[in-house]
Amino acid sequence: MEKWEIFQRRKSLEEKRIVLPNATVGKAYQVVLDLEGDxxxxxIISAITGLEQIGLTYxxxxxxxxxxxxxxxxxxxxxxxxVAGETMEKKVPFAVNPDPRSLWKTLESDKNDPWWKADEVHIQxxxxxxxxxxxxxxxRAHANAGKFREDHYALGNTGFEGWNILxxxxxxxxxxxxxxxxxxxxxxxxxxxKELPDSAYEALEGALKKAGNTTENPAEHQFQQIATTFLSPVIQQLYAELxxxxxxxxxELSDLHSTLALCLIKESEQGWLILTFSVGDCPIALLDKEKNNIMLLNWLDSGAYGGATRFITMPEIFEHQDFSSRFSARIVSDFSYLMMMTDGIYDAKFETTFKLAQPAMWNQLIADLEGNNPESHRVDFKEGKVDLGAALSQWMDFWSTGNHDDRTLVIIY
Incomplete structure (x- = not known):
């Protein structure tokens, strides 16, 4: 190549841009420098200097x-x-973005607030x-601004022969x-x-047993009617107290806006007796013993409501024609997992209501809980393991872009 040609090539290359994709701190980066065009x-790129300080090699x-x-x-x-045996240098801009996680702050919530509650709780x-x-x-969104945890869960025992409330x-x-x-x-x-008399639970068990032994198939309508009759007065009383x-x-009542997912459950000779009620977008799901089938025990507020979350503090919930469909009852011989969760878990791990009905998604969630995740956080469900609540809370630190809401997960296994 003639000298003047080399000069022209060098001049042309000085004006050409090399664009490198941005990198992110702590995230593996790999780019093939395939320079295209006449x-x-x-x-030939013989070397790149300036890489040592940012941890990359060429x-x-x-x-x-x-x-x-x-x-x-x-x-x-x-x-x-x-270039044709002669050397030249070209400066190329390159950016390494900070790890998005490092940008989030964890600010304490105001413990002097009259309605303060702990930022993190767990139980086993x-x-x-x-x-x-x-x-x-x-x-993270609340921690970043020093705001409060808005999620809540509670566990109780009725005192009558093994009925538990979640x-x-x-x-x-x-x-x-x-x-x-x-x-x-x-x-x-x-x-x-808890305040209901023993006679109420005796009547409930009798009605469930009778419906469970019916020759009609299915008995779902009877079960739903039983759940509605038993739980509806309690839900109405809750609204009145709010x-x-x-x-x-x-x-304003709207200042207390909250969803509710309720599960009343007992292990009996018939199997597991389960009643549920829900308003909002907190799934209640039952995975069978073989982990092949998923039974959703409630429906999430979407469809007719256009995807808008509904709250127990809304009077129209009680006036709507679908009110009774918010109740359910089941008798199952056994199960591997019963889970209840808020949308901080559901949005990140399932994304859509369609995926909630897929057993593979629930098995994927279980694998995730057991350590198949980028953070290697593990909740070991083996019998006798201690500090499982703390492990579950640590697992909840998982990173999911755009999903930084409070996270609550309740599991019977």
Whole structure:
């Protein structure tokens, strides 16, 4: 190549841009430097300087820039080029973005607030022949602003021959007292179910046994009617007390907006007796013993409501024609997992209501819980394991882009 041609090539290359994709701190980076176009013919990248400080290397044999960046940076790398046997240098802008997780702050919530509650709670205990574990944790979005955990869960025992109560609630982010609302919703509904006389539970068991032995198939309508008759007065009473509370606080009822997922459950000779009620978007699901089938014990508020979340504090819930469909009852011989969760888990792990009905998605969630995740956080469901609640809470630190809400998960296994 003539000198003047080399000069023209060099001049042309000086004006050409090399664009490198941005890297992210702590995330593996690999780019093949495949320079295309006639101007790059017979151009060789012999070396790149400036990589050492950001933790990347350049491999000449494969023209590959790779590594795991150590820190954020905004630099100009120097590409050393061979053009027809002559050397030239070209500066190329390159950015290493900070790890998005490092940008989130964890600010304490105000413990002097009259409705303050812990940012993180968890529990583990025996549950009849099974085990129980639950955790609730303030999400990154709230921690970043020093706000409160709006989720809540509670566990109670009726005192009558093994009937247990599980309640999960997600306070509305736009409601100023939702942290109180979710707490009151869970604790009040449990309190009312505890106050019912033994005769009420005896009648309930008798009705369930009769419906379970019917020759008609299916008996779903009978079961739903039983659940509605038993639970509806308790739910109505809960709403009335929320109205009273709002009045006492000189607040609007909407200030206490909260969802409710309720499960009343007992292990019996017939099998597991399960009653549910829900308002909002907290799934209640039962995975069979073989983990091949999933039974959704409630429906999420979508469809007719256009995907908008509904709350137990909304009077129209009780006036709507679908009110009775919010109740369900089941008798199952056994199960592997019963799970209740708020949308901080559901949105990140399932994304859509369609996926909730797929057993493979629930098995994927279980594998995730057992350690198949980028953080290697593990909840070991083997019998006798201690600190399972703490492990579940740690697992809830998983990263999911765009999903930084409070997270609550309740599991019987």
């Amino acid at each position: 101007d790059w013919n017979e151009v 491999t000449t044999d494969s023209n590959t820039l790779s590594g795991i960046p150590l820190e954020s940076a905004d630099v100009k790398l120097v590409f050393h080029l061979l 205990q025996p549950f009849g022949t099974k085990q129980f574990v639950a955790a609730s944790k303030r999400g 309640a999960v609630s997600d306070g509305a982010g736009s409601a100023r007292l939702s942290r109180l609302g979710s707490k009151v919703v869970c604790e009040t509904v449990i309190s009312h179910l 109205e009273t509370l709002a009045g006492n606080l000189e607040a």
